[in-house]
Amino acid sequence: MIELPVGDCRVCILPVVNGILSETAKVEAAYGGFEAYGVSLGIEGIQAIKNRVQLQDDFEVSELDIAYAQRMEQLTGEQVEIPSPAMCVLVDLCSKEGKNAIALDMNDADFTEMYCDTVKAWDFVKEHRLAKKGMKHRFKSTDPASFAVEWDSFIHEVKGYRQVSEKREAYIADQIRDVARYKRSLLAVIEVERAENIARLLR
Secondary structure, eight states: OEEEEETTEEEEEEEEOTTOGGGHHHHHHHOSSOSEEEESSOHHHHHHHHTHHHHTTOOOOOHHHHHHHHHHHHHHSOOOOSSOHHHHHHHHHHHHTTOOOEEOSOOHHHHHHHHHHHSOHHHHHHHHHHHHHHHHOOOOOOSHHHHHHHHHHHHTTSHHHHHHHHHHHHHHHHHHHHHHTTOSEEEEEEEHHHHHHHHHHHO
16 A cells, blocks of 8 residues: 555555456455545446446457456466456445545546547557567566556557556546545555556655
8 A cells, every 4th residue: 555645635545456356355454444435447437337237248348458367367367357346346335335436537538538639540550469469478477466567568568558548647646636635535446557656646
C-alpha cells in the first residue's frame, strides 16, 4: 500500500493485479476505516461490475488482453477473470454498506475520444504482431505483480499505448486530488502498473 497526504486527506493507493482472484484478499484486508473508496474505472465500468451477473460474457477483450491472460495463467496457474476480481470486491463491499465506489477513471465517451486522438492507425496495425510477440517473449518476472508491470513496459513499446496510459494516470491523479478536497481519507484501488506513477504525480 502506498500512503501519502494530499492536502488534508490521507490517501492510500492499493496496487492490485487485474484478473487474479487471489488479489481480492488484499482489498478485503484494506477495506474499512476510510471516508471514501475509489477505483481506477470509469462510471460505466463500475456499473458493469454491479450488473456482471446479467452481462456475464459481454465484456470486450483485445488481442493484447488475451495474450496477457494466457501468459499470466502460465505464470500463476490461476485463470484470469474479467472484470477484475479485486475491483469487483471493492465495489461489492461499498454496495453492502450503502456506499458508492468513486469512479477515478474517464467515462467511456471521454476515454474513447482520448484513445482515438492518441493511438494512430499504425499503432492498431502493430497490435496483432505485438500480441503474437508477447506470447513468445521471455519475461523475467516470477510473480504476478512484477509480470503485470513488465507486460505493461512491453506493450508501451508502442508510443500510442504508452501515451494513453500516461493520460489515464494524469486523469486519475486529478480525480484523487478532487476527492481529497472534500474527504479526509481515501482508499484507491488501482492496477499495479499504474499505481506508482499516479502516486508520483500526487507527491
